Amino acid sequence: MxxxxxxxxxxxxxxxxxxxxxxxxxxxxxxxxxxxxxxxxxxxxxxxxxxxxxxxxxxxxxxxxxxxxxxxxxxxxRLTEAHCHLDKCHTIDRLVVTGGSLLEAISAQEQDKIHWTAEDIRKRAERGLSELFDAGCRFVRTHVDCRLDPSQPSRMPLAWEILGELAQEWRNRLSLQRAALLPIDDCTDAISTRTLARRIAADKGALGAFILDQSVRSEGIATLVRVAGDIGVPLDFHVDESIGTALDGLCRIAEAVISFDYEGPVLCGHACSLMDVNGDNLKRRLDQVAAAGLSIVSLPASNLLLQSRGNGTPDRRGITRVKELMARGIPVSFGSDNVRDAFAPIGRHDPLHSLYLGILGAQLEQPLAQWISCITLNAQIGVEGSAPLxxxxxxxxxxxxxxxxxxxxxxxxxxxxxxxxxxx
Ligand SMILES: [Zn+2]
Structure with a gap:
């Protein structure tokens, strides 16, 4: 043959x-x-x-x-893209206001949503999918911006539906999984969160939230973890996406996973503020993350661009403690995150390019072939809980x-x- x-x-x-x-x-x-x-x-x-x-x-x-x-x-x-945003991608050329810091980027992207018709979402997302397929991907997890409406908790946004159609159309080429990205403030009510989680489970998706310093974050995390465990749906978080202040979202996720005995895969994106934890405190946090069985996905493109952003050249890197996490045996992967949108005006849907940035950003040592596990084995563990050799x-x-x-x-x-x- x-x-x-x-x-x-x-x-x-x-x-x-x-x-x-x-x-x-x-x-x-x-x-x-x-x-x-x-x-x-x-x-x-x-x-x-x-x-x-x-x-x-x-x-x-x-x-x-x-x-x-x-x-x-x-x-x-074949490669795994564990973290991207096909609902937002390729919007940069029409954005009037673009982001600077993370919160400015969130605001700028919100303003673009008036253009998010079915045709617009499909065209941009399909371009992203095609790029991921050509890059060698077998599995892609895309986040989808969602809000939880307590009066209609199972109702999903148009982008969720369009990406579901694309998942069906592309199923012979790659697996496309949707992860709901909710503000953690929306997730404190167990009844409506449970209804939403059932809908996501029926769609074979993942349940997730954006966690920074919101006052209700502990309550929201506890609700999400408990509900996800009851229903059997994977978890995915954007967490601690800031440096210069030691946030505690990663700790609280680990505490909730241990306390509710949640056994599904938990993928935590960003975790930038771990860079501000040192010594015994760092060791304790790494032990906690390992004990909870969390996986980490580092997003070097958006983190290098958005973190520590000011008027001058940044003197810090925005990525998490990749080497220390790996040394503790915690699965670390790299993802594309935002591609040509309000968060990152340049970018590629390409796991090898994310690894390239990760090697430079985290100063990963030679020999280099060992790090291919960050876009195959480790990434697959992050989204599915296990991966074949x-x-x-x-x-x-x-x-x-x-x-x-x-x-x-x-x-x-x-x-x-x-x-x-x-x-x-
Ligand atoms: Zn993201």
Whole structure:
């Protein structure tokens, strides 16, 4: 078998006949972070990768054998975009007022919503989806701005409905999941929050909120966590998106998750203010986050742009304590967040680009292939609670990147391809 060389990552229907068969994908590198050390992988180790021939039987990865040939490319799972905003994306060119700080950006984006017709949302979101698919994504979680109306708690905004239609239309290419983004002030009433959560669960979405310094944040977090546990819906928060002040949203989420024994996935975005916690306090917070089983998604593009913003050049970075979280064993991923909207006038729907910014912003060390887990394994744990390693993966869920090293992958940014199998 040797088909589809140079093709885009394809719809499952198109590749099934080829990649459901058996063969060998020769002379590839796989990141060690994506394989089980006791598994079927028996290649040659070179820094943070294993080099060899990938063996496929009946469409499943069953082995990896050594080779002395030069590396032809890197194999990874298809990527996960754990945090973006397809309802807001690609609005920048028509915005009269654009954001400066986070709160100014929120206000500017609100003013744009008069243009959010079904046609407008569909056109912009579909462009974003197409960009994510071309970037190699298998799973995309998009936030959708929502408000909870106590008189009609299951009523969702137009963008939620349009993105639901797109999820259906794109289901053979990628999984699109919607996460409701509510102000935490809306979530203090258990009865209406429960009705909303049932609707979200029926749509296979995630329940989430924006948490900064609102006076009712503890009450709102407790209600969300308790309701999400009862109904069985994943949680997703925008939390502590500020530096220069030690906010406590992340702690309160962890406390509520432990106290209500919530067992579903909890993905916390931003957590910038963790940068203002040090020493024993930091250690305690990291222990708490680990004990609660939270995952963190860092959003370097919007955080580098919006945090510590003033008249001069910023002297602080806005991203969270990526290295300390990772060292504590907490799954950390990187996401695109806002793309060409009031929050970020430039940006890309591309997990590899988010990782590129994350490596620069957090000064992540070489070797670099280990960090690919931040846009595959860790991101998938954040949204689904678990993620498969490469052993036993479906061949049509994998990508071939035609470059010999992670440095070239991140610097040159080649287009991903489907695997090419030869007879074994
Ligand atoms: Zn966001």
């Amino acid at each position: 040797g088909l589809r060389r140079g093709s885009r990552p394809s719809q499952r229907d198109d590749t099934e006949l080829n990649l459901m068969g058996s063969g060998v994908c020769r002379s590839v590198a796989v990141p060690l972070a994506l394989i089980d050390s006791d598994s079927i992988f028996r290649g040659r180790i070179l820094r943070d990768c294993m080099i060899g021939d990938l063996i496929i039987r009946n469409g499943i990865v069953v082995g990896f054998e050594p080779t002395e040939n030069e590396v032809q490319g890197i194999v990874t799972p 490469l052993g036993g993966a479906r061949a049509d869920d994998l990508l071939f990147w035609p470059v010999p090293s992670a440095s070239e992958l991140l610097s040159i940014r080649p287009s991903p391809r489907s695997l090419v199998l030869e007879r074994g």
